[in-house]
Amino acid sequence: MLSKKMSNWRELVKRLWRKRLTKAVLTTFSLFLLLDLLFPLNTRVPYSTLIISRDGQILHAFLSRDDKWRMYAELPEITPTLRNAILFKEDKYFYYHPGFNPVAMLRAAGRNLLTGRRTSGASTITMQTVRLLEPRKRTYLSKAIELFRAIQLEWHYSKDEILQLYLNLIPYGGNIEGLKSASLLYFGKPPQLLSLAELTTLTIIPNRPSSLRLGHSNARIVQERNRWLTRFRTAGLYNDATIADALTEPLTAYRREAPQQAPHLARRLRTDHPDTPIVRASVRADAQATAERIVQNYANRLRGLAIHNAAVLIVDNATREIVAYVGSADFRNAFDGGQVDGVRAVRSPGSALKPLLYGLAFDAGIITPKTKLADVPTNFSGYEPDNYDRRFNGPVTAEFALANSLNIPAVALLNELGTSSFVSALGKAGFVSVKKQAKDLGLSLVLGGCGVTLEEMTRLYVGLANGGQVKPIHLTASSATKEVPASGAEETVLSPEATYLVTQTLVQITRPDLPNNFDNSYHLPRIAWKTGTSYGRRDAWSIGYNRRYTVGVWVGNFSGVGVAELSGANTATPLLFQLFNALDYNSPSGWFRPPTNLSHRLICPETGDVPGDSCHHPVTDAFIMGVSRYRPCQHRKAIWTNAAGTISYCAHCRPADAVRRLYPNLAPNVLAFYQTQRIPFRTVPPHNPACERVYGDAGPLITSLNDRSEYYINPRQPAELELGCQAGSDVKTVFWYLNDKFYRRATPTEAVFFKPRPGPLKISCADDRGRHSDLHVLVKAE
Missing domain, CATH: 1.10.3810.10 (Biosynthetic peptidoglycan transglycosylase-like)
Structure with a gap:
């Protein structure tokens, strides 16, 4: 009995002990949690970036x-x-x-x-x-x-x-x-x-x-x-x-300098990621070291010409990651502004934006590579651009104009395309300064009359290497959002067809911006590239690409001082070639393939249009199916004259014995250029002075279409119809209207083309004297 009581007593003591121990543990644990909550341990340490x-x-x-x-x-x-x-x-x-x-x-x-x-x-x-x-x-x-x-x-x-x-x-x-x-x-x-x-x-x-x-x-x-x-x-x-x-093992430890490679990129990334101890950049260490060495050595050779700075950006076209980032030739050179980041500095692009303009013109159907453009003195409402060499070439093909960076054809294209369309495309491509200056930009925009950065220019050319798709380029190995440009995500700026046509033009080596130095052209890499030289020779650009890489080069002075020897061809392009030869010489990646919607057709070499009756030696030209305009060649026009060829007649005054002859159909500015340069050409004889139809009170005589006639078109690929008129000698300008809507203004002798749509069409032509005439036709689908 006593033993049983003792056993019960010990069991009670054990239970009480376990209960108190559990309570003590829970109390201690609760106290710890409370203190942990009230006095948290701060483990945040400011690390080196x-x-x-x-x-x-x-x-x-x-x-x-x-x-x-x-x-x-x-x-x-x-x-x-x-x-x-x-x-x-x-x-x-x-x-x-x-x-x-x-x-x-x-x-x-x-x-x-x-x-x-x-x-x-x-x-x-x-x-x-x-x-x-x-x-x-x-x-x-x-x-x-x-x-x-x-x-x-x-x-x-x-x-x-x-x-x-x-x-x-x-x-x-x-x-x-x-x-x-x-x-x-x-x-x-x-x-x-x-x-x-x-x-x-x-x-x-x-x-x-x-x-x-x-x-x-x-x-x-x-x-x-x-x-x-x-x-x-x-x-x-x-x-x-x-x-x-x-x-x-011997101990050779000594105090070393901390790594200081890619200084401009490093400072930019530290600013973008202030609380990240390790920022993984997209650049490759070997490519970065090679680019820095080449740029510094090249800049040292230019110092004798009073050219002190250069900047380079290299991008992988597939990943759109930056492979090398060189903001200046020497970061430690404070005297020449070495700490300025040339990749982000706003400069004038010179002619480096022309490839985008030509690509937009290809996509608009305005031109094909062999379309003839007039490189002659032209006044664009008071703006008279000049070529780099102050020479004029007369009618040239579009590919020749782009490869030779002719200014007047480019301004004429921009004038036809519209400045707003070009500015919109630049905005989509991420050109921040251009978007800010949009209201103040005019035709000089395509010749460098705007502000751009090397990063923006290189991103645009990366888009050319990727079929016209412009996306953000990345500074870090992951797709960080800090470096996304204002344009946001992917933008389609050009079609693959237009991009391919631009690329094939820029890969040509028979062009004036090839460096006139044997050492630089002897090991010429296979790349498509374009140069640019800003007004006053303050900025020299050369940007090139192949399948793997796009390399952007800027050379000049951060002070903005111009140098007579500075040019995109002879100053920036040699550095571009050196970088490509060091980075990707004889690239195994092959070349760009033509898109499926790109085809070839016969054209008249005089105009680049579809051959007409008077075109006897057609050549082959590339065109974008369903986009490039299908316009019959009109490089010659039929004129009725007397037997001697001294007087021309219109349909109103033409006699029965009139003779039909073909004469060059020259634009007024080309006509003036031929006259000033004394280039011989066959001129149209003066109109019959006895004709009352033209010199009376009636409006201009519409000569290209017949009133009350029917015209059949192919809806999938409609041919352009020509608008032409004859007006009095006192008329300088005529105005064309389609269904009472203004279409465009022209000179009386200028051929105007339009794409008709099925249905009734009223065509009106008014002159600058207030006179007008109308005709009505019916357009039907075949």
């Missing part, structure tokens, strides 16, 4: 906000060799304790009490990390706080994360903190490439950063390193051969 290349090399390093070299080591950089060494030396039971080691604490307390002084510590890596985060005086209260903080750290982070944080904070003397900083600044390599001897060296420095200074007391450091290597061998941490090699 590292700019890493796409292939993992450190390009550029910046001091942290508190002026420390404190570089962030990622988990993969903590190798097993490094982990074993640091844990053996600092905390063997790191992966087993909750932030503090009670056995080590009791042992240290006993030794300290017996000796009356501090002979050993019991700080774990977790507690040391807390001390590095929150330095305090070494007191018992501080120890208690560190103990609480260590438990906090273990509560919120994994063991690997705590070890990573510890290795990022350990001191190495001066303003160097963290094993990665010491590895890079003393050994010139990342932690994962360190040898065992180098790793051991870096594990012993943090305990004595003042007395063991790398580069100053290397002999003492070697003795301490070898002592620890011997302990590693005794503990069997590494094999004997590895230890033997480490013991004999």
Whole structure:
């Protein structure tokens, strides 16, 4: 009976004890959670910003906000060799304790009490990390706080994360903190490439950063390193051969400069990603180093010509990632503005925008490669552009005009296409300054009368290399949104067909912007490229592309001072060729393939139009099916004259014995050019002075279409109809109307074309005297 009572009593005591113990644990845990909530541990540390290349090399390093070299080591950089060494030396039971080691604490307390002084510590890596985060005086209260903080750290982070944080904070003397900083600044390599001897060296420095200074007391450091290597061998941490090699390895550590490659890109990325310790740039370290070297050497050769600056941007066409970014020839050259980022500086593009204009004209159906354009003196409402060489070529093909960068045909195309359409296309392509200046831009826009950046220009040509699709180009290896231009996402600026026609024109080498230097043209890479020289010779551009890369080059002075020798052909293009030859000479990627909607047809070489009755030697030309205009050639016109060919007749006054003759159908500006240049051509004889129809009070006589007639067209590919008239000698301008809607103005002798639509059509022609005439026709679909 007594035994049973005793047993019940013990059971009751056990239950009460368990209950109180559970209550105590829950109370302690609740108190910990409350304190953790009230006094959170701040583990945010200002790290140095590292700019890493796409292939993992450190390009550029910046001091942290508190002026420390404190570089962030990622988990993969903590190798097993490094982990074993640091844990053996600092905390063997790191992966087993909750932030503090009670056995080590009791042992240290006993030794300290017996000796009356501090002979050993019991700080774990977790507690040391807390001390590095929150330095305090070494007191018992501080120890208690560190103990609480260590438990906090273990509560919120994994063991690997705590070890990573510890290795990022350990001191190495001066303003160097963290094993990665010491590895890079003393050994010139990342932690994962360190040898065992180098790793051991870096594990012993943090305990004595003042007395063991790398580069100053290397002999003492070697003795301490070898002592620890011997302990590693005794503990069997590494094999004997590895230890033997480490013991004999010399210590050559010294203080190095932090990496300073790609300075302009690095500063831009640090601004875009201010709180990111490691920014992974899209550039390739080898391509960046090569580009910087070539640009600097080339700029040094130009200094004798008073040309001091250059900028280069290289983009991978497939990924649209920047491969190399050179903002200036020498970042350290403060006298010549070396810290100016030439990639983002707003400059005048010269003629470098012409490929986009011609591409838009191809897409609008206005021209094909062999369409004839007039390179003659022309007045565009008071604006009279001139060519670069101050010469005129007369009628030239569109591909010749683009390849030779003729100004007057380009301005004439822009005038026909419309400045607003060109500005809209530039806006879609991401030209920020052009969008801002849109209201003030005129016909000089295509000759460089606007502001652009090298980045914008290169992005446009990347679009040409990608079938007219303009997308953002990326500064980082991932598709970050910081560098997305104002234009936003992908924009279709040109069709693949128009882009291909432009590319085939820009790949020609029989052109004036080929450098007149044998060394540069001897190893000419197969690329499509276009040059540009701004007004006053302040900016020289050369931008080229093949299947793999697009390279943009700008050469000039950041001060804006012009130089007589500066030109896109002879100053910027040689640098472009050097970069392509170094980067992608004899590219295996092949060349661009023609789109399926691009075909060929016979055309008259005199006009580029579909051959007519008077075209006897047609040639082949490319055209975009369903887009390029289908206009019969009118390079000659039939005129009725007398037998002697001295008087011409109209339909109203033509006698029965009139003779039909063919005469050149020249535009007024070409006619004037031939006359001033004394180029012989067959002229139309004066009109019959006795004709009353033209010189009476009636309006201009519409001669091209017959009143009350029917015309049949192919709806899928309608042929253009010609509008022509005869007017009095006092008439300078006529105005054409289609169904009472103004169509366009022209000179009386100018041939005007339009695409008809099925249905009734009223055609009206009015002269500048207020007289007009009408006719009605019916257009039917076949």
